[in-house]
Each structure stands twice: as C-alpha cells, then as structure tokens.
Amino acid sequence: MACSGGADSLALAAAAAFHQRRRSTADGTTGAGRIGAVVVDHQLHPDSEAVTAAALTQLTGLGLDPVISVQARVDPNSTAGPEAAARTARYRAFAQALEQTGAQRILLGHTRDDQAEQVLLGLARGSGTRSLAGIPAVRGPFRRPLLGLTRDETEQICAHAQLSPWQDPANTDPRFLRSRIRTEILPYLKARLSSSITDSLARTAQIAAEDADYLDQAAKARFELLLEDPGAEGQLRMELQALGDEPPAIRRRVIALAVIAAGGATPSYERLTAVENLLHRSGSAGPIELEGGVSAHRGTRGSPDYAKLVIVPRLN
Missing domain, CATH: 3.40.50.620 (HUPs)
Structure with a gap:
C-alpha cells in the first residue's frame, strides 16, 4: 500500500x-x-x-x-x-x-471526498463521461x-x-x-446547495463510470468491425460513411481507439472534433495532427483511400 x-x-x-x-x-x-x-x-x-x-x-x-x-x-x-x-x-x-x-x-x-472533488474538477474542465466517472476503484x-x-x-x-x-x-x-475546490467550493456548495453534496457527487461518479464502461465496450466492438485491413505502413482506415453513421458518443470513442492503436495518446475533445469534421467530405482533407505524433486525413478522390478516414501511425 x-x-x-x-x-x-x-x-x-x-x-x-x-x-x-x-x-x-x-x-x-x-x-x-x-x-x-x-x-x-x-x-x-x-x-x-x-x-x-x-x-x-x-x-x-x-x-x-x-x-x-x-x-x-x-x-x-x-x-x-x-x-x-x-x-x-x-x-x-x-x-x-x-x-x-x-x-x-x-x-x-x-476517499469519498476525493471522489467528489474529482467530479467537480471534471466539470470545471468541461470533460466527458469518463472524466465525470472520477477515480476508479x-x-x-x-x-x-x-x-x-x-x-x-x-x-x-x-x-x-x-x-x-x-x-x-x-x-x-x-x-x-x-x-x-476542497477548501472553498465544496464548503460553499454544502452551505448553499445541499449538505449531502459530497454523497451526490460520489453517486454521480458511480453512475457515470457504469455508463462510460458500457459505451467503451460498445465502441470497442464497433471499432473492430469498422477497421479495415491495414494500409501502407500500418495506416488504420475506416469508411467515412459507416463511421459517420455511428452515434456521436460511439464515433468519438472509435476515433480515439484508432489514435491509440496507431501509437498515439487519447485525443483532446478539440482534436476529436477536428477529425470528425473530416467525415463531412467538404473543406480540408487534413492532415490533422493528433496527440502522440499521430495524424488523420480523409482519402481524396482518385486515391486508394478515397472515402475513408486514415489514421497514420507515429514515426518511430
């Protein structure tokens, strides 16, 4: 310990x-x-x-x-x-x-107090379900x-x-x-909002963790189905239409899984949104630089990767 x-x-x-x-x-x-x-x-x-x-x-x-x-x-x-x-x-x-x-x-x-603080940190940073799930047991x-x-x-x-x-x-x-958060925000919320706010935030973390676990499992299953055979130099490819048809919560997770599989790190919300914009088949085709030296682009007309999202692994 x-x-x-x-x-x-x-x-x-x-x-x-x-x-x-x-x-x-x-x-x-x-x-x-x-x-x-x-x-x-x-x-x-x-x-x-x-x-x-x-x-x-x-x-x-x-x-x-x-x-x-x-x-x-x-x-x-x-x-x-x-x-x-x-x-x-x-x-x-x-x-x-x-x-x-x-x-x-x-x-x-x-402790439960740490859990409540972690949920408030996630809210302050504008994070998603996984962050609101707080500290895992x-x-x-x-x-x-x-x-x-x-x-x-x-x-x-x-x-x-x-x-x-x-x-x-x-x-x-x-x-x-x-x-x-510990010395100012939580005491204020206890006094002005609810004396049981710590318990409520910890319960929120538990619910969010269960939801995030389910979405992560669903996204992993979809990623395995959407992923095509590796392209040149181990590039990861997925069809734009099929990926775009996924619900946003699954689609963003699938893209993040692809980035991690290519050797990168979990992308920020801003980077994920930039990659999602490639699915519209209009505007720039990329590349979008992602965390960990990975990049993403849309295959252009006339290329073997046309109508596909391509994740390019980082160079070792």
Whole structure:
C-alpha cells in the first residue's frame, strides 16, 4: 500500500494491518498475502525527510512489512502544471516500488471526498463521461478500498489507532485548483446547495463510470468491425460513411481507439472534433495532427483511400 503520512493513507494502513493480523490468526500463517507499505517522498516540502521518517515509523509500528521509501523526481518545468507533475512522479515511484518489492498491487487511500472533488474538477474542465466517472476503484495494479469513507471517518480511524497524521499544507494552498475546490467550493456548495453534496457527487461518479464502461465496450466492438485491413505502413482506415453513421458518443470513442492503436495518446475533445469534421467530405482533407505524433486525413478522390478516414501511425 502507498502512504503519504496523511490521515487517509494512515487509516488505510491501520485497516490493512488489522485485516492482516485477523487473517493470520484465522489460518495460522504469517507469510501469505503479506502487506507492506511505500512512502513516496516528493521532496517538495522542506520537512519532507522528517515527514517520511515519521510515516515509516508509524507504518512499521503497525506491523506492515516491508516498509520502504522512494524519492519521486518531480519535473519543475512540466507544462502540465505542478499537480500533474507530482502525480506523474508519484506513479513512477509506485512502479519502482512494485518492481523492487515484487508486490502484485498497491492500495491507495482516496476517499469519498476525493471522489467528489474529482467530479467537480471534471466539470470545471468541461470533460466527458469518463472524466465525470472520477477515480476508479480498480485500475491496473491499483486498488482504492476507501472510496466509500469520508475524510472525517479516516481521521477518526487514525485517532482510534493512536496515529499522528501529517497535514500537508498543499491541501489548503489556493494556488492549486483541487485545494480551492476542497477548501472553498465544496464548503460553499454544502452551505448553499445541499449538505449531502459530497454523497451526490460520489453517486454521480458511480453512475457515470457504469455508463462510460458500457459505451467503451460498445465502441470497442464497433471499432473492430469498422477497421479495415491495414494500409501502407500500418495506416488504420475506416469508411467515412459507416463511421459517420455511428452515434456521436460511439464515433468519438472509435476515433480515439484508432489514435491509440496507431501509437498515439487519447485525443483532446478539440482534436476529436477536428477529425470528425473530416467525415463531412467538404473543406480540408487534413492532415490533422493528433496527440502522440499521430495524424488523420480523409482519402481524396482518385486515391486508394478515397472515402475513408486514415489514421497514420507515429514515426518511430
């Protein structure tokens, strides 16, 4: 499991240690299903070494083993912003911890409050259903078992377990959008709109996740049917008419799948819209430059790709 030293992840550590002790008592074993912990030091706070040391001590005291720390290297010049840069560095550190320990999965301490904040972030960015689905309970090796608990409840768990969580000053720093949502927007909505707004937003995330899962599966099935035999140099081709007949929610997902299959990254809404405009058979035929060095164009009259959308893989 991952621990920052904050209340959420320390509460998760206490719960994990409790369940491991109970399971060991029940079956008489101590080695199977061992739970350890990793503390990621982002080196962004002047007391980060002391915070990491305090977290390691408390985790060891809970009986978790192994307990390790990994330093994250945050790119100060990242164009994605400080929050995104820290997240990227953190997940690189998680990958290092998985390799170092041979662990199968990592537990993360996100709560229902985090889920509500994530939905509001998606709304602020004008994102689609997948973004409004918030933080997934399961993705790859990561598990988030506390999404049903509130931040207040994790603090109560820490108090009961006599743990001393660290209060990260970044959580209340108004320079960060998530911090403003946490300290200003959500309290305002609770006071002026509904005291249960956190629960409502978390429920919205669950509904959106179910809808997004269904649409993603439907789009994958349509993509496999619409995709023609690869063209020159592995180009991906789909008939304009057939793709244009798909509902917008499926059509955009199919295009995104094609871009990813060609080696690119998930396209932005603006880039997807630009590719959709190629389906009208009027105006520019492209190419449209897409994320990850991939491009898209419409086959012109007289070419072998006439009346087809062509996704050109990135050059290696």
